[in-house]
Amino acid sequence: MLLTPVMGLGLIGLALIGLGWLLWPHPDSGVVRSTRATVVESVLCGSSGTRDVVRIDLLDGHDVLARLDGCGHRLGEVLTVELPDPLPEGELLARLQGTGVPAARAAGQRLGAVGVALAGVAGALLAWRLRTGWGAPHRRVDS
Numbered sequence: 001m002l003l004t005p006v007m008g009l010g011l012i013g014l015a016l017i018g019l020g021w022l023l024w025p026h027p028d029s030g031v032v033r034s035t036r037a038t039v040v041e042s043v044l045c046g047s048s049g050t051r052d053v054v055r056i057d058l059l060d061g062h063d064v065l066a067r068l069d070g071c072g073h074r075l076g077e078v079l080t081v082e083l084p085d086p087l088p089e090g091e092l093l094a095r096l097q098g099t100g101v102p103a104a105r106a107a108g109q110r111l112g113a114v115g116v117a118l119a120g121v122a123g124a125l126l127a128w129r130l131r132t133g134w135g136a137p138h139r140r141v142d143s
Helices: 005-023 106-132
Strands: 032-041 053-057 063-068 078-084 093-096
Touching: 005 106, 032 063, 053 078, 063 078
Parallel strands: 063 093
Antiparallel strands: 032 053, 032 078, 053 063, 078 093
């Protein structure tokens, strides 16, 4: 069974909607904020669950203790870390800046998703045109 152009465009549309849904940033995709932290407890790297403890200076003047997703730092070393925003309840896990979830802006991610969808539509239309010969008829010019 051959696909009619309408069915083909419908399938392409469904695929693009699915791709857009996958690429669209979700609210729980990880909004992070960067801040400074000082190592207060250093642990030797040996087993897979070892983590240093850091004191994080929050913007409101409060200090908070958190586990660092890393080990083997010097006591008193100042690091730039990323924290989830808003801060979760319970034990806090800080990641070294640049090693966690990318902190790309949602608008940039959405623009990328729209760009992928438009590129897919343009590619599908070009393939359909080349396959069906849709366009101006070919004329032979004799001189």
